[in-house]
Amino acid sequence: MSESKTMMERISESTRSLTTGVDSRDVEHWVTIYIMGRGYEVPADLTIMTAMEFAGYKLIRSCGCRQGFCGACATVFRREGQYKLESALACQTRVEDGMYLVQIPFSPAEAAYYDIESESYDYSVFSKHYPEVARCVSCNTCTKACPQDLEVMDYIQSAIKGDFESLAEQSFDCIQCGLCALRCPAEIVHYNVGHLGRRMFGRYGSPEPEHLKTRLAEMERGEFSSALDALVGASTKKLKELYAARVRESDE
Amino acid sequence: MSEVKYIGGYPEHMRQSIEIVNRSRAKRKDAVPAAMSAEQRQETLQVHPDYAPGGKRELKIGPNKGDPVPVPVADLLESYPLIDKTDVDLSVADHEVDVMIIGGGLAGTAAALLAQDRGVEREKILLINKLRHGDCNSIMAEGGTQAADRPIDPPDRHFLDTIGGGHYANKPDVVRALVEDAPLVMHWLEELGVVFDKRDNGDYVENWGGGTSARRMHSCRDYTGLEEFRVLRDEFRARRIPSIEHSPAIELTTDASGRVTGAVLYNLETGAYHVVSAKATVLATGGFGRLHIRGFPTTNHYGATADGLVLAYRAGAKLRDADTVQYHPTGAAYPVQIVGFLLTEKLRSAGAQPINKDGEAFVFPLEPRDVEASAIIRECYVRENGITTPSGLRGVWLDTPLIDAIHGEGYIERAFPAMKRMYARFDIDITVDPVLIFPTLHYQNGGVETDPDGATNIEGLWVAGEVSGGVHGKNRLMGNSTLGTMVFGRRAGMAAAEYVRSATGGQRTFQHVESFVNALEGAGVAPERRAPMLLPEYRGKAALARMIDVW
Ligand SMILES: Cc1cc2nc3c(=O)[nH]c(=O)nc-3n(C[C@H](O)[C@H](O)[C@H](O)COP(=O)(O)OP(=O)(O)OC[C@H]3O[C@@H](n4cnc5c(N)ncnc54)[C@H](O)[C@@H]3O)c2cc1C
Ligand code: SF4
Ligand code: SF4
Ligand code: FES
Numbered sequence A: 001m002s003e004s005k006t007m008m009e010r011i012s013e014s015t016r017s018l019t020t021g022v023d024s025r026d027v028e029h030w031v032t033i034y035i036m037g038r039g040y041e042v043p044a045d046l047t048i049m050t051a052m053e054f055a056g057y058k059l060i061r062s063c064g065c066r067q068g069f070c071g072a073c074a075t076v077f078r079r080e081g082q083y084k085l086e087s088a089l090a091c092q093t094r095v096e097d098g099m100y101l102v103q104i105p106f107s108p109a110e111a112a113y114y115d116i117e118s119e120s121y122d123y124s125v126f127s128k129h130y131p132e133v134a135r136c137v138s139c140n141t142c143t144k145a146c147p148q149d150l151e152v153m154d155y156i157q158s159a160i161k162g163d164f165e166s167l168a169e170q171s172f173d174c175i176q177c178g179l180c181a182l183r184c185p186a187e188i189v190h191y192n193v194g195h196l197g198r199r200m201f202g203r204y205g206s207p208e209p210e211h212l213k214t215r216l217a218e219m220e221r222g223e224f225s226s227a228l229d230a231l232v233g234a235s236t237k238k239l240k241e242l243y244a245a246r247v248r249e250s251d252e
Numbered sequence B: 001m002s003e004v005k006y007i008g009g010y011p012e013h014m015r016q017s018i019e020i021v022n023r024s025r026a027k028r029k030d031a032v033p034a035a036m037s038a039e040q041r042q043e044t045l046q047v048h049p050d051y052a053p054g055g056k057r058e059l060k061i062g063p064n065k066g067d068p069v070p071v072p073v074a075d076l077l078e079s080y081p082l083i084d085k086t087d088v089d090l091s092v093a094d095h096e097v098d099v100m101i102i103g104g105g106l107a108g109t110a111a112a113l114l115a116q117d118r119g120v121e122r123e124k125i126l127l128i129n130k131l132r133h134g135d136c137n138s139i140m141a142e143g144g145t146q147a148a149d150r151p152i153d154p155p156d157r158h159f160l161d162t163i164g165g166g167h168y169a170n171k172p173d174v175v176r177a178l179v180e181d182a183p184l185v186m187h188w189l190e191e192l193g194v195v196f197d198k199r200d201n202g203d204y205v206e207n208w209g210g211g212t213s214a215r216r217m218h219s220c221r222d223y224t225g226l227e228e229f230r231v232l233r234d235e236f237r238a239r240r241i242p243s244i245e246h247s248p249a250i251e252l253t254t255d256a257s258g259r260v261t262g263a264v265l266y267n268l269e270t271g272a273y274h275v276v277s278a279k280a281t282v283l284a285t286g287g288f289g290r291l292h293i294r295g296f297p298t299t300n301h302y303g304a305t306a307d308g309l310v311l312a313y314r315a316g317a318k319l320r321d322a323d324t325v326q327y328h329p330t331g332a333a334y335p336v337q338i339v340g341f342l343l344t345e346k347l348r349s350a351g352a353q354p355i356n357k358d359g360e361a362f363v364f365p366l367e368p369r370d371v372e373a374s375a376i377i378r379e380c381y382v383r384e385n386g387i388t389t390p391s392g393l394r395g396v397w398l399d400t401p402l403i404d405a406i407h408g409e410g411y412i413e414r415a416f417p418a419m420k421r422m423y424a425r426f427d428i429d430i431t432v433d434p435v436l437i438f439p440t441l442h443y444q445n446g447g448v449e450t451d452p453d454g455a456t457n458i459e460g461l462w463v464a465g466e467v468s469g470g471v472h473g474k475n476r477l478m479g480n481s482t483l484g485t486m487v488f489g490r491r492a493g494m495a496a497a498e499y500v501r502s503a504t505g506g507q508r509t510f511q512h513v514e515s516f517v518n519a520l521e522g523a524g525v526a527p528e529r530r531a532p533m534l535l536p537e538y539r540g541k542a543a544l545a546r547m548i549d550v551w
Helices: A002-014 A016-020 A048-055 A124-129 A131-135 A141-145 A152-160 A164-171 A179-183 A190-205 A210-220 A225-233 A236-244 B012-028 B038-047 B071-077 B106-117 B155-165 B172-192 B224-238 B307-314 B369-381 B401-407 B411-415 B417-424 B480-502 B511-522 B541-545
Strands: A030-035 A038-043 A074-079 A086-089 A099-103 B056-058 B068-070 B095-102 B125-128 B249-254 B260-266 B273-283 B325-332 B394-398 B435-444 B447-449 B461-463
Touching: A002 A016, A002 B369, A030 A048, A038 A048, A048 A099, A124 A131, A124 A190, A131 A152, A141 A152, A141 A179, A152 A164, A152 A190, A164 A190, A179 A190, A190 B172, A190 B224, A210 B172, A225 B155, A225 B172, A236 B155, B012 B394, B012 B401, B038 B369, B056 B071, B068 B071, B071 B307, B095 B106, B095 B260, B095 B480, B106 B125, B106 B224, B106 B273, B106 B480, B125 B273, B155 B172, B172 B224, B172 B480, B224 B480, B249 B273, B249 B307, B249 B511, B273 B307, B273 B480, B307 B447, B307 B461, B307 B511, B325 B369, B369 B394, B369 B435, B401 B411, B411 B417, B461 B480
Parallel strands: A030 A099, B095 B125, B095 B273, B273 B461
Antiparallel strands: A030 A038, A074 A086, A074 A099, B056 B068, B249 B260, B260 B273, B325 B435, B394 B435
């Protein structure tokens, strides 16, 4: 018994700096980063996000999922001695010595108000809600800014062509971080365009499977009611028997 | 210290073990270990963090007095409030609404949409968010959503899988609602324009999940939650339903009869409070991964701090199954920047196997999560067959290249873009090399007890999503959570809409808080402990030691 207790303690020892904040005594390698211009020495193996926390920031903005899915932590940075502005997700990027960085907590863009039931499934849905897509000058700045490495310009071109399927495919992994829109000279809000297009594709271009419709009709007719009634009323003993007797669907 | 040499993202000593894994792959491809018997499962579970000794204590006060819960949860439930009635003026409401929803994940957003569908005017709905509308666990769901919708898979099969997986502790009538509404939820998402993975013939691609007896996992690449959530949020915004961001609810208000009548919000940036008056409240605040129970890293979003449990418990809500916690078998264990991050179960559905340092497959890849996680812990800490990382963590391999070996080259790229991208950022190519894994704190199995419509034992309070308890029993199956958030978010939204037709607004008081404080004092709880937590503390120890408060 006491063995597994020490085991739990050993596990929590090994993750302490991750779960309670970093203790400088545990750190071997350091780098200097500049948060909004001010220099801080931080452990070399932290992400931009955890390095800011190490430096003493309690994050209220620019931090959501902490795992690369929500787009809250858009960050713009420049490396010492370089002119180029780069962009990254703070939760997914390791700090580098001499990084000058700032977080962009919010992009003041507006999303269209629309009712998906009454939109037409062709290019006009874009010209109606996001007419600025037509102003794209094909400079590819958006693509270079994307921390998900999406072909952002290409999906805008797909929108212009009214090609919903390609648009959905190309923009699917967008986490709506806003970095593309902030850099676009044509002031296109790519992620909103992509989203409108994907929803249109989901609604009109990728129909509901027949087997789902069949199931809905069966449910409507109450076909499974008695089987479910029986399960809800069953004893645990009976449920255990039924559970053990399940036959796993074959892999074919 | 001399710099370590890295090859393809891994230091040399890990690389050596990888070579062994690469060599044993062909042999393992068709020789998957058998699933455990019920007895073997029981034995394996002994090392599970829930069952290993220590880690829990009994609650001293409240509706669940005497029930054991994880210590960090007990500490929060038995905490003093952040404010009392002298801090705020409850008599003036800044917002007067019919339905207030606290927490905008899938559950809360679904509740708002359905409340409006069922007749509540949009201005009479208010969605409260701690951070942005979208900083939530929902957006991170990778693997999929269960729904029994193929001829071979009747809903009673889904019922059995769920209740057996939950160790028969689930509430049967609530499970029934889950499986019965599942096809309906899929239909709803189709109508709203969610793009699911489909076959050429238009059928869904449906995958295995741990503990399921049929393929019923619907996915959107490995961005399932992102796609489902952003569509619901877009619909919410397109309908212009009001919402507030960066302003967590820090206390509920009740009237003399104990009915929930509103909440106090706290603007994280200005420090100002807001009072909301609501005829009905839907609590959808999600889970508690950020409590790092038993010191585990977590997959959860930044704000997963059990606020909803704290608020509801003070108001007298009854909890159930709050003693069990889900540790996901496959959290990242290397590199240190992503420790605890989720590697979706779908990887194992697609054929990836857990492998020890000697290149051996030691467990059936799709045991229920608690069993699978225990087997991995045992392999690392009892059998000593794990690999130790430079930062001192242990883990075993998840053999991702096996997926392409089974399904053909390019499959990982198409089906797991998020996973591939996450590792590529740290120079690791998951199509070529395996990745190191260790269980990570993932999901709050239990929570506030509800009926099949999300109603609680307290008038005026509905609960939906991860903060609720009952539907998953003592262990949730993959894909049942995103499903549950929408099934019960929708039901709670509808039930609240029905309720406000005849309900009137109530007085707003902190009576329930005052009696709770009395009980705390009676139980001798020291006044330092305060909750809700709102956000975890990750600031560096050196920086904290020098912090002073001047205004
Ligand atoms: C990485 C990951 C992968 C997952 N993969 C899957 C999967 O493949 N399939 C599956 O079924 N499930 C999966 N899950 C589980 C599932 O995603 C969640 O359990 C579910 O989405 C929870 O939804 P929710 O709406 O209840 O809570 P959340 O989505 O977490 O939303 C709760 C919201 O409430 C807010 N909130 C909290 N406290 C307050 C407060 N005091 N005031 C105001 N707002 C507050 C939070 O900030 C948050 O925005 C996964 C979870 C994670 C973390
Ligand atoms: S397309 Fe734009 S909003 Fe989407 S992830 Fe890329 S940069 Fe961010
Ligand atoms: S940045 Fe703007 S103008 Fe340039 S390619 Fe992208 S969408 Fe077109
Ligand atoms: S915090 Fe969500 S993407 Fe970085």
